[in-house]
Amino acid sequence: MPSLDHASALRHAGLRVTAPRLATLEVVSELPHADAESVAQAVRDRLGTVSRQAVYDILNALTDAEILRRVSVGGRSMRYELHRHDNHHHLVCTECGRLEDVPCTVGHAPCLTPAEDHDFEIEVAEVVFRGRCSRCRETLTATAP
Template sequence: MSSTDHTAALRGAGLRVTAPRLATLAVVEAHPHSDAESIARSVRESLGTVSRQAVYDVLNALSDAELLRRVSVGGRSMQYELHRHDNHHHLVCRECGRLEDVPCAVGEAPCLTPHDDHGFDVEIADVVYRGLCSDCRAASAVSPAGHTAPATT
């Protein structure tokens, strides 16, 4: 997405176009699933003098306007990605924390239907798949002494 697209997105959401907002969108686009502190650091590197609190305020405003999506995967800090309105889900490695996008499981959004919807009109299903990524799985197959661990059946 170009800065022109970010400008149009901000205007379409009824937000003023500012350098911190444009820089934040660019950083999140370049580094999806970054936490607020990493985003703030990158925005400050890009713009120079902008406070951490200003970037946090921008993240909140862009999330509230649904230009960014907050991703919560448990005990870790909130992470951010561009909001694509595609109802995708996430895979998270329980060892290293790697976070990957994964399309909706099956069917149309929402892809999961609760057993009892308690009268809700369900619009979105947020799913986090947890497991061990391929790198961590490979690393755990090697013992500390550098010997390959016996295969389990």
């Protein structure tokens, strides 16, 4: 029962268990890397009316509680995924925007240390790999020689 797990995750973080929050967690686990608007739409599909503000509040609260992880891959909108505490990275297609997870070989953050730390206390290293997915490579070689 995923929603039971979700409910206990919420309670664990000291957050109230509400229908919009449970729906948000279900949506994010079914549509990983969804942006806020997609999450809002999918939540509305299950519950009827849910305000944009509620969705943003939820996404922010759950991100702060480390139940969700917010990822920025360069586009204008943030993407959300369940926080699996595995410090994995992302692979983005420069043509179509397709987004895949890449397991981190180290597993825990920070998986890399910079050559020079500028006296920062490094917490995480986020890596975004950019390239062309197989589908886009085929399309491009078919049209452009």
